[in-house]
Amino acid sequence: MKFSIITPTLNQGRFITDTIESILAQDYKDFEHIVVDGGSTDNTLEILKTYPHIKWISEKDKGPANAINKGFKMATGDIFAWLNSDDYYEENVFKFVNQEFLKNKDKKMLYGHLTFVGIDKKILFNDWKAIYDRNFLIKRKPDIRQPSTFFYKDLFFDVGGLDESLKLVFDYDLFVKMLGLTEAIYTERRLSCLRVYNETLTNSNFRKQGIEIFKVSRRYGGKIFDRINLSNLRKFIYPGYFKLKD
Amino acid sequence: MVSVIILTYNRYNLLSKTLKSVLGQTYKDLEVLIINDGSNDDTAQITKIFDDKRLRLFNLEKQNNLAKLRNIGVLNAMGEYIAFCDDDDLWVSNKLEIQFEYLKRYDFVCTNAKLINIDDEVVDEKYIKKSKSFIIKTELLIQDNMVLPSSVIFKKQILNTNAPFDEINFINLCEDYNLWIKLSMKNELFFLNEQTISHRTHNSWARSFDHTKEIFNNHVRLIKPFTKSKDKCLKNTAFLSILNTKFYSLKYFISNKKYIIFTKEFFKFIFIFKNPFYMKSLYEKIKNQVLRK
Numbered sequence: 001m002k003f004s005i006i007t008p009t010l011n012q013g014r015f016i017t018d019t020i021e022s023i024l025a026q027d028y029k030d031f032e033h034i035v036v037d038g039g040s041t042d043n044t045l046e047i048l049k050t051y052p053h054i055k056w057i058s059e060k061d062k063g064p065a066n067a068i069n070k071g072f073k074m075a076t077g078d079i080f081a082w083l084n085s086d087d088y089y090e091e092n093v094f095k096f097v098n099q100e101f102l103k104n105k106d107k108k109m110l111y112g113h114l115t116f117v118g119i120d121k122k123i124l125f126n127d128w129k130a131i132y133d134r135n136f137l138i139k140r141k142p143d144i145r146q147p148s149t150f151f152y153k154d155l156f157f158d159v160g161g162l163d164e165s166l167k168l169v170f171d172y173d174l175f176v177k178m179l180g181l182t183e184a185i186y187t188e189r190r191l192s193c194l195r196v197y198n199e200t201l202t203n204s205n206f207r208k209q210g211i212e213i214f215k216v217s218r219r220y221g222g223k224i225f226d227r228i229n230l231s232n233l234r235k236f237i238y239p240g241y242f243k244l245k246d
Numbered sequence: 247m248v249s250v251i252i253l254t255y256n257r258y259n260l261l262s263k264t265l266k267s268v269l270g271q272t273y274k275d276l277e278v279l280i281i282n283d284g285s286n287d288d289t290a291q292i293t294k295i296f297d298d299k300r301l302r303l304f305n306l307e308k309q310n311n312l313a314k315l316r317n318i319g320v321l322n323a324m325g326e327y328i329a330f331c332d333d334d335d336l337w338v339s340n341k342l343e344i345q346f347e348y349l350k351r352y353d354f355v356c357t358n359a360k361l362i363n364i365d366d367e368v369v370d371e372k373y374i375k376k377s378k379s380f381i382i383k384t385e386l387l388i389q390d391n392m393v394l395p396s397s398v399i400f401k402k403q404i405l406n407t408n409a410p411f412d413e414i415n416f417i418n419l420c421e422d423y424n425l426w427i428k429l430s431m432k433n434e435l436f437f438l439n440e441q442t443i444s445h446r447t448h449n450s451w452a453r454s455f456d457h458t459k460e461i462f463n464n465h466v467r468l469i470k471p472f473t474k475s476k477d478k479c480l481k482n483t484a485f486l487s488i489l490n491t492k493f494y495s496l497k498y499f500i501s502n503k504k505y506i507i508f509t510k511e512f513f514k515f516i517f518i519f520k521n522p523f524y525m526k527s528l529y530e531k532i533k534n535q536v537l538r539k
Contacts, residue, residue, distance in 0.1 A: 049408075052321060052322075054408075055407070055408060055409040056407055056408055056409075057406060057407040057409075058406045058407065059406050059407075073414070074409065074412075074413070074414070076413060076414060
């Protein structure tokens with residue numbers, strides 16, 4: 001099956017070569033890589049022009065959700081995933097994912113673990129548990145592994161794509177919608193690395209993220225006194241919760 | 247430098263005529279990319295006869311996807327200007343020179359054309375019936391496609407992407423029209439009322455009934471999103487244009503004596519405008535509400 005990987009980016013020329021090289025180095029070669037750029041002013045476009053296998057667009061968009069939707073509309077593959085321009089895949093992931101999908105034909109979604117790394121690719125900490133259960137996501141913890149998640153093309157379009165009114169937690173919203181239709185395959189393998197640094201979108205808008213998570217969990221039947229809102233509340237009291245020391 | 251992109255399939259004789267007219271231009275700084283869609287004839291060896299360093303030949307397997315082929319051309323183009331040429335059309339010897347005068351002011355220039363038949367005899371002096379040169383706005387372009395792909399030249403910069411043609415929704419029909427509409431929203435497209443190319447009409451697949459029917463469908467599909475736009479002028483012209491093509495297609499079915507298709511389309515046409523439950527937008531709204539619950 002063919003993979004379609006979308007990368008939304010804006011002014012991240014210092015990280016994007018890692019992302020592109022990690023996809024190129026996969027031993028499973030049936031994939032396409034689409035980069036959706038929001039009108040970068042740094043060296044991003046020059047880097048993109050040196051890789052002829054990449055399809056890219058560069059124009060202003062209305063936030064990352066809009067950019068990713070635009071990318072998926074261009075995609076021709078069977079399995080979709082998106083990888084932000086500061087994250088990268090581990091080695092030989094695609095072949096493994098393809099085999100897993102062929103084994104479990106009734107499930108349309110796959111997730112694995114990821115590693116948190118710093119700017120210089122140094123390992124900060126490993127995640128140890130990931131549960132993709134609809135009720136758990138709505139009521140307990142919005143705990144998703146976005147770069148390590150793969151899903152079928154039809155599933156993405158059946159749920160109507162990403163919600164473009166959300167600015168930060170559109171991935172959480174999408175996975176909750178998808179889990180209403182299928183179960184997910186779980187693998188113990190680490191599939192990708194996620195960069196954590198102080199200027200990331202989620203780290204600089206912690207309060208906004210709390211509001212959006214509250215909104216989404218209410219939309220799918222969460223209640224005010226659910227446990228998810230306790231951790232949300234913590235974000236308002238101490239927004240530097242996830243920040244790193246230099 | 248200008249990159250001229252030519253798509254071809256099994257038209258060796260016509261293609262060699264076209265190549266002569268392109269390589270014999272008075273403007274010399276150009277390269278020609280021939281994208282061969284798996285031809286069975288001698289096209290794969292055409293570089294042996296035209297011994298020119300400016301020629302680049304891409305032999306591909308049969309793709310059945312024009313948008314993809316055009317994208318391959320754009321991806322491999324080295325010049326800062328891009329021009330297209332169909333494999334059966336001819337260029338006037340100073341075509342590029344004429345257009346370059348206007349390219350100083352505009353980013354995109356297309357022109358009028360002569361109409362010729364298979365024996366190179368002129369059938370019609372003016373293919374597009376316009377009396378003046380003008381800037382093509384989106385409202386105008388929606389009503390009728392007056393941009394001939396063979397006459398187009400534009401700056402590569404205005405594309406903002408290396409895969410401008412839509413490879414999924416508009417594969418073989420209206421793939422060029424789709425791009426021109428997209429470009430016209432952000433840039434000024436200039437129509438030059440001068441015949442710089444000869445457009446050929448002959449009995450080909452493009453004249454068949456099924457093909458014309460598909461063109462009508464695709465035309466409507468392309469313009470439909472504009473009926474929801476916020477610009478009132480665009481909205482109204484798009485609506486009128488859809489009505490126009492529907493009427494025109496009905497007329498075409500009758501004149502070709504396809505009565506079964508005509509009755510089908512006629513009833514569809516009436517239902518859409520009378521019964522609100524047949525309106526697709528309403529149906530989608532209801533579907534979304536159900537999904538959310």
